[in-house]
Amino acid sequence: MTLTKEKKEKEMVDAQAGPAEATMEPPADPARAGVDAQAKRIDAENLNIYYGEFLAVKDVTVEIQPNKVTALIGSSGCGKSTFLRSLNRMHELIDGARVEGSVLLDGVDIYAPSMDPVLVRQQVGMVFQQPNPFPTMSIYENTAAGLRLNRRRLKKTEVDGIVERSLRGAHLWEEVKDRLDKPAGGLSGGQQQRLCIARATAIEPEVLLMDEPCSALDPIATLAIEDLINELKRRFTIVIVTHNMQQAARASDFTGFFNIEKSGDPGQLLEIDETEKIFSNPTLKETEDYVSGRFG
Amino acid sequence: MNAGTVSTEPKQTSGKVRRPGDRAFSGLATAAGITILVVLAGVAAFLISEAWPAITAPVSDLPDGKALTHYIWPLVFGTVLSSAIAIVIAVPMAIAVALFTSHLAPKGLAASVSYLVDLLAAIPSIIYGIWGIAVLGPASVPVTDWLADHFGFIPLFAGPASTTGRTMLVAGLVLALMILPIICAVAREVFQQTPKGLQESALALGATRWEMIRMVVLPFGRSAVAAGSMLGLGRALGETMAVTIILSVSGAVTFNLISSENPSTIAANIALQFPESSGLDVNVLIATGLVLFAITLAVNMTARAIISRREAASGR
Numbered sequence: 108m109t110l111t112k113e114k115k116e117k118e119m120v121d122a123q124a125g126p127a128e129a130t131m132e133p134p135a136d137p138a139r140a141g142v143d144a145q146a147k148r149i150d151a152e153n154l155n156i157y158y159g160e161f162l163a164v165k166d167v168t169v170e171i172q173p174n175k176v177t178a179l180i181g182s183s184g185c186g187k188s189t190f191l192r193s194l195n196r197m198h199e200l201i202d203g204a205r206v207e208g209s210v211l212l213d214g215v216d217i218y219a220p221s222m223d224p225v226l227v228r229q230q231v232g233m234v235f236q237q238p239n240p241f242p243t244m245s246i247y248e249n250t251a252a253g254l255r256l257n258r259r260r261l262k263k264t265e266v267d268g269i270v271e272r273s274l275r276g277a278h279l280w281e282e283v284k285d286r287l288d289k290p291a292g293g294l295s296g297g298q299q300q301r302l303c304i305a306r307a308t309a310i311e312p313e314v315l316l317m318d319e320p321c322s323a324l325d326p327i328a329t330l331a332i333e334d335l336i337n338e339l340k341r342r343f344t345i346v347i348v349t350h351n352m353q354q355a356a357r358a359s360d361f362t363g364f365f366n367i368e369k370s371g372d373p374g375q376l377l378e379i380d381e382t383e384k385i386f387s388n389p390t391l392k393e394t395e396d397y398v399s400g401r402f403g
Numbered sequence: 404m405n406a407g408t409v410s411t412e413p414k415q416t417s418g419k420v421r422r423p424g425d426r427a428f429s430g431l432a433t434a435a436g437i438t439i440l441v442v443l444a445g446v447a448a449f450l451i452s453e454a455w456p457a458i459t460a461p462v463s464d465l466p467d468g469k470a471l472t473h474y475i476w477p478l479v480f481g482t483v484l485s486s487a488i489a490i491v492i493a494v495p496m497a498i499a500v501a502l503f504t505s506h507l508a509p510k511g512l513a514a515s516v517s518y519l520v521d522l523l524a525a526i527p528s529i530i531y532g533i534w535g536i537a538v539l540g541p542a543s544v545p546v547t548d549w550l551a552d553h554f555g556f557i558p559l560f561a562g563p564a565s566t567t568g569r570t571m572l573v574a575g576l577v578l579a580l581m582i583l584p585i586i587c588a589v590a591r592e593v594f595q596q597t598p599k600g601l602q603e604s605a606l607a608l609g610a611t612r613w614e615m616i617r618m619v620v621l622p623f624g625r626s627a628v629a630a631g632s633m634l635g636l637g638r639a640l641g642e643t644m645a646v647t648i649i650l651s652v653s654g655a656v657t658f659n660l661i662s663s664e665n666p667s668t669i670a671a672n673i674a675l676q677f678p679e680s681s682g683l684d685v686n687v688l689i690a691t692g693l694v695l696f697a698i699t700l701a702v703n704m705t706a707r708a709i710i711s712r713r714e715a716a717s718g719r
Contacts, residue, residue, distance in 0.1 A: 195607065225609050232608070243625075
């Protein structure tokens with residue numbers, strides 16, 4: 108029902124973003140069911156991720172489908188967050204951190220020497236474990252924070268429209284519409300996290316990375332975010348790291364299982380498949396042990 | 404709690420078991436706290452009682468036959484002007500250096516720059532004074548000449564430029580250097596504490612490094628920078644030696660920063676006049692000291708208010 112409306116809105120935003128950004132969009136395919144805006148796919152090829160000399164994640168080759176939710180599971184320290192952060196070049200912010208191999212966003216290597224990490228992060232947004240709205244900004248300013256960057260000039264009415272649309276998209280509008288100018292710190296944890304999602308989606312990225320977005324939230328707020336994720340995949344490609352196996356089972360289309368042989372070894376992506384298959388009939392014994400709660 | 408009931412010291416005060424060590428420590432701490440209050444009250448009482456004769460004396464008995472306010476006004480003006488110059492120069496510079504060391508420079512370079520800036524604080528003010536009059540002053544002469552020639556229409560640079568460089572501008576510059584380390588250290592500490600999560604959020608939105616700093620780091624550090632600036636201002640207001648040595652004084656009240664006609668500052672004036680004063684002149688100098696005390700107290704209380712407002716805002 109809202110399908111055509113949201114599609115239209117997305118196109119409006121694209122038009123506002125100016126011709127330079129608009130040409131980066133692939134032509135949308137309205138025939139695809141359940142998709143409001145064609146997002147981009149990610150292909151990682153032979154990706155090795157290092158902290159200095161330490162190889163943290165070894166040889167990941169994976170295709171992440173557009174407009175699908177891909178969950179990454181695995182025990183702590185197995186490299187799934189590290190892998191996630193390599194998909195929008197956040198990994199390299201740590202001293203000495205680097206990657207080998209390539210990550211293709213619709214065929215374009217985000218690690219190409221000429222690629223500006225700022226442009227990568229505009230297309231590949233991120234939501235973190237701790238809800239972290241900017242404490243000095245109001246709810247409105249938080250949502251609009253990304254719109255003010257990189258010398259983008261938008262009219263006040265355009266920003267108003269995007270803020271409302273993003274907050275509606277994050278299921279937050281009804282709760283905050285009367286106090287948009289209040290500090291974001293006054294919101295509950297779940298509301299703050301939805302605000303962070305609104306903030307990340309306001310700049311219309313192609314991909315949304317979520318690093319354990321619900322682990323600091325109570326079960327009700329968690330369900331609200333999961334509902335939201337299910338809707339967001341109409342417009343974005345979503346990759347989510349989670350420790351919560353039920354969450355992976357409930358919210359994702361594909362699930363990848365990371366593991367390490369033993370402490371100090373690099374993490375590896377052992378298996379990735381449709382979520383249903385991973386949880387019912389995985390190929391590897393390690394995966395089966397993990398999803399059924401038996402550990403080696 | 405249960406273990407406490409078998410204490411060797413069964414005496415109880417207001418229902419709590421108190422160990423001898425605790426009592427000794429709390430006694431010492433309380434005594435130290437009270438001492439501070441006593442000293443502060445003593446200084447204030449001394450200033451007021453010694454200034455009183457000057458305040459109540461007939462105008463004809465005062466130096467040069469001027470009313471006390473007329474005597475103090477140019478000194479207050481000079482004190483505030485030199486400190487204002489120092490703050491205007493030092494704050495942006497301190498923020499820039501603090502950002503450089505906390506967010507921009509590679510680790511090794513950042514550490515050595517921080518160390519060098521801290522070292523600036525260790526230089527005695529008399530050395531700053533000598534350096535100001537021997538090096539910076541003469542070096543400033545061509546610049547002030549040029550300023551007077553080309554920007555003379557601005558009252559600040561009206562000229563005629565001093566030929567010795569013993570100007571308000573040089574005094575302000577030296578003061579700026581002296582307060583830079585305080586402001587810089589406070590700003591750096593806070594900038595470094597900016598939550599990683601906020602910085603990453605900004606970067607993940609596609610912010611450049613500078614945009615991230617503007618969006619997250621500066622707002623986070625804003626009130627700390629204000630408080631640090633107040634501390635620096637407090638030092639600049641009271642600074643004596645450097646100003647005494649550098650400034651060529653005439654008692655003129657002027658915004659002209661580059662001439663040899665300058666108002667003195669309260670502290671420098673006391674240092675210059677006190678050895679040769681006696682009788683009521685001493686009381687007059689102490690009255691100026693009282694004014695300085697009041698100004699610095701006000702500045703420090705403002706700094707306190709800013710800090711506590713920040714703490715209230717961040718819910719600590």
